[in-house]
Amino acid sequence: xxxxxxxxxxxxxxxxxxxxxxxxxxxxxxxxxxxxxxxxxxxxxxxxxxxxxxxxxxxxxxxxxxxxxxxxxxxxxxxxxxxxxxxxxxxxxxxxxxxxxxxxxxxxxxxxxxxxxxxxxxxxxxxxxxxxxxxxxxxxxxxxxxxxxxxxxxxxxxxxxxxxxxxxxxxxxxxxxxxxxxxxxxxxxxxxxxxxxxxxxxxxxxxxxxxxxxxxxxxxxxxxxxxxxxxxxxxxxxxxxxxxxxxxxxxxxxxxxx
Amino acid sequence: xxxxxxxxxxxxxxxxxxxxxxxxxxxxxxxxxxxxxxxxxxxxxxxxxxxxxxxxxxxxxxxxxxxxxxxxxxxxxxxxxxxxxxxxxxxxxxxxxxxxxxxxxxxxxxxxxxxxxxxxxxxxxxxxxxxxxxxxxxxxxxxxxxxxxxxxxxxxxxxxxxxxxxxxxxxxxxxxxxxxxxxxxxxxxxxxxxxxxxxxxxxxxxxxxxxxxxxxxxxxxxxxxxxxxxxxxxxxxxxxxxxxxxxxxxxx
Numbered sequence: 001x002x003x004x005x006x007x008x009x010x011x012x013x014x015x016x017x018x019x020x021x022x023x024x025x026x027x028x029x030x031x032x033x034x035x036x037x038x039x040x041x042x043x044x045x046x047x048x049x050x051x052x053x054x055x056x057x058x059x060x061x062x063x064x065x066x067x068x069x070x071x072x073x074x075x076x077x078x079x080x081x082x083x084x085x086x087x088x089x090x091x092x093x094x095x096x097x098x099x100x101x102x103x104x105x106x107x108x109x110x111x112x113x114x115x116x117x118x119x120x121x122x123x124x125x126x127x128x129x130x131x132x133x134x135x136x137x138x139x140x141x142x143x144x145x146x147x148x149x150x151x152x153x154x155x156x157x158x159x160x161x162x163x164x165x166x167x168x169x170x171x172x173x174x175x176x177x178x179x180x181x182x183x184x185x186x187x188x189x190x191x192x193x194x195x196x197x198x199x200x201x202x203x204x205x206x207x208x209x210x211x212x213x214x215x216x217x218x219x220x221x222x223x224x225x226x227x228x229x230x231x232x233x234x235x236x237x238x239x240x241x242x243x244x245x246x247x248x249x250x251x252x253x254x255x256x257x258x
Numbered sequence: 259x260x261x262x263x264x265x266x267x268x269x270x271x272x273x274x275x276x277x278x279x280x281x282x283x284x285x286x287x288x289x290x291x292x293x294x295x296x297x298x299x300x301x302x303x304x305x306x307x308x309x310x311x312x313x314x315x316x317x318x319x320x321x322x323x324x325x326x327x328x329x330x331x332x333x334x335x336x337x338x339x340x341x342x343x344x345x346x347x348x349x350x351x352x353x354x355x356x357x358x359x360x361x362x363x364x365x366x367x368x369x370x371x372x373x374x375x376x377x378x379x380x381x382x383x384x385x386x387x388x389x390x391x392x393x394x395x396x397x398x399x400x401x402x403x404x405x406x407x408x409x410x411x412x413x414x415x416x417x418x419x420x421x422x423x424x425x426x427x428x429x430x431x432x433x434x435x436x437x438x439x440x441x442x443x444x445x446x447x448x449x450x451x452x453x454x455x456x457x458x459x460x461x462x463x464x465x466x467x468x469x470x471x472x473x474x475x476x477x478x479x480x481x482x483x484x485x486x487x488x489x490x491x492x493x494x495x496x497x498x499x500x501x502x503x504x505x506x507x508x509x510x
Contacts, residue, residue, distance in 0.1 A: 067384045093386035107381035110372070121385040124288070174385065 016045030019178065019210050020066065025075035027061055035061045037234035038075070043178075048204055048211045050221045052256050053231035059214040060104075062231070063180045066212070067101055068092045079178070097125060100176035100209075104183045106167030108155040115151050118142070118170050125174060141169040144206075145199060161192035168199065172207070179203065179211040185220045197223040218257060230256065276468050280398055283391050294396040301362050301397070301463075302404030306411065312357050313412035316349055317341065317419025325427065334428070338435050339442030341420045346443055347451050350412040352499055355458035358405055359491035363466035366397055367487030370470025371480040379471070394471065398463035405459030406452055454502040458495050465491040 020043035028034040035058040043049050051059045064070040066077060068084055077084040082095050109117050118138045122129065129137075142148045145165040155163060164184060171179070184200065185193035197220040204211060204224075215221055221228060222242050230238040230245065230253055238245060238253050246257040321341050328334050370393060373379050382389040421435045469487040473479040 064380075069380050069383060096384055096386040099384070101381070101384040103377045103381055105376060107377040109378055109381075110376075111369075121387060124385075124387050127288075171385075 016047070016210075018042045019045040019080065020212070021076075021078040022062075022066075023076045023078075025062070025065065025077065026073045027058070027065060027070065028073060035234055036065075036072075036075075039231070039235055041229065041236060043210060043212060045210055046204075046208055047226040048200070048213060048224050050213045050215060050225035050228045051231060052215070052221065052228060053237075057231040058234050059231055060182055063101070063182060063212055063214060066180060067096055067099055097174055098176055099178045099180065100171035100174065101180045102164070102167050102171055102182065102184055104186055106155075106163040108158075108163055108167055108170070110155055112155075113151075114142070114147075114153050114155070114158075114166050117155070117166065118173050121170065122173050137173060141173045142166075144172060144203075145169045161188050161196065164188065164196055165199070168196075168203070172203065175207065177209060179209045181211060181213040181215070183214055183216065185215060185217040190219075193217055193220060194223070196220070200224050272472070273468055276471070277464050279390060280395060280464065283388070283395050284399070286391070288391075290392050290396050293392060294399055297396050297400035298404055301365075301400050302407060305358060305361055305404070305408055308361060309354055309357060309408045309412050310415050312353060313345075313350060313415040314419040314422075316353060316412075317345060317416035317421075318423040320344065320349065320416075321420040321423035322426070325423075335438070338420065338424065338430075338439035342417050342439035343442050343447065345416040345420070346413050347447050348499075348503075350416050351409045351451055351455050351458065352495065354409045354412045355405060355455065355462065355495045356492055358401075358408065358458075359462050359495060360488055362401060363462045363469075363487040363491040364484040366463065366466030367469040367473075368480055368484035370467055371473035371483035372470075374471060374473045375475055375477060375480055390471075394464075394467040397467055398460060401463030401466075402456055402459040405462060406455040409452070409455045409458075450502060450506040454498060457498050457502070461494045461498065462491050465494060 020041070022039055022041040025036050025039040025041075026034070027036040035056075039058070039062065041062075051062065053059050061070060065072045066079065066084065068087070072085050075085070079095055080098060082091065084092065084095065087095065108114075109120065112120065115138055118141055119134055122134060122137060138151065139148055142151060145168050147162060147165050147169065150158060150162060150166065155166070158166060179200075181200065185196050188196065197217075200211065200213065200220075201224055203209060211224075213220070213224055225242050228240060228242055228245055229236050232252075238248065238250065240248075245253055248254050321337060324340060325334065325337060328337050328340070370379070373393070379389045379393070382392065417436075417439055420439070421430075421432060424430050424435060466487045469483040469490065473483040
């Protein structure tokens with residue numbers, strides 16, 4: 001397959017040194033179900049990278065490989081200079097603490113209140129934290145997503161958008177340097193989707209995070225992306241800014257932007 | 259057929275590795291004491307009523323049904339001892355464990371299965387919290403400790419049910435009934451019966467956790483995980499009981 005490079009090196013926003021480097025990543029499920037077929041990708045410090053692609057093109061598998069939820073079959077994934085594919089569980093956890101992952105359905109712990117959801121990772125990684133500091137940090141994190149009033153609610157009492165925000169607050173509480181968003185606006189109405197997209201942007205500005213955003217929502221991509229990569233059949237098909245890909249000569253690439 | 263057997267052996271291997279991990283993780287800090295106590299409350303304390311009612315009926319019915327035969331042989335005086343011995347050695351441990359397999363293994367299977375499907379277990383893992391330690395070790399420890407206690411509780415309630423049943427036909431004081439019932443039980447009867455309940459508890463918790471943890475994606479698999487947990491745990495209880503009785507028979 002011919003890879004079409006939609007923009008030159010100069011077009012692409014280069015905000016810092018490479019923080020994630022993926023080389024020749026392969027992943028298959030079963031004998032004939034190859035999802036990633038030698039993907040190469042670099043993410044620079046401080047940039048928001050949006051990953052587009054049809055369902056089944058390996059977008060979610062890619063970010064799950066990045067945090068070690070799925071073990072790659074072949075290839076190298078370097079995050080903060082550590083090769084994720086060869087790390088033992090202790091070292092992998094040390095890298096995971098520096099990364100945040102927002103799941104498609106927020107993945108809030110059903111049996112816990114919002115407060116307990118946020119306290120859960122914090123208490124385990126800052127064992128000597130006082131109750132006062134814990135409460136203060138939880139409230140600050142909830143305030144950053146505009147939902148301090150939901151502190152004592154159960155996840156079942158929250159709407160889809162609120163769940164996403166709380167999921168984001170829980171992820172942000174450990175102050176990650178890299179954020180991974182798995183379809184952050186899926187299933188939300190247009191207004192809430194825009195609010196979540198703006199929140200992603202605000203988080204990047206405030207915390208200086210690097211982010212990979214998997215999405216099908218082009219409004220979200222337009223608002224948040226410094227750079228976009230398009231996956232097709234397990235490899236990168238195109239790379240560039242929103243504008244450059246929107247005006248691509250390739251009809252298949254343009255079809256994402258209609 | 260070959261593929262079926264290969265899958266079954268592969269599944270057995272995965273289950274063995276899953277269970278073996280428990281012994282590696284159980285002593286490794288952090289000890290999730292609060293979650294362990296919460297699970298003891300949910301899995302143990304909240305099963306008291308169900309186990310109590312079942313045990314009471316078991317004692318009552320066993321006494322009622324055994325009485326006519328013993329009366330025929332003029333051996334009615336042996337009834338309290340016979341019922342108490344049957345309850346302590348076999349009926350209470352097995353029935354309580356089967357009841358708990360239905361209530362606890364299915365609850366664990368469904369809860370963890372649902373957590374798996376909704377990516378809550380993955381969320382725990384990416385926040386660098388060991389989900390096996392937090393979810394599996396605490397639940398398995400809780401069931402291993404709570405099932406023996408529930409069985410002891412069932413023994414007591416079952417014997418009380420038997421006393422009530424005896425009083426339907428004869429007039430016997432509680433003191434006399436207990437002295438006859440407990441007089442027939444020796445420590446050598448209680449020890450193997452109690453030891454096997456720890457195994458029952460361990461396997462009820464472990465099977466529930468394994469089925470939940472390995473649930474595939476999709477809500478249908480949650481129900482399947484709960485169902486498979488009950489079926490596997492119930493069969494395992496009878497297999498363990500058979501092995502325990504054989505071992506006891508060899509040595510005692």
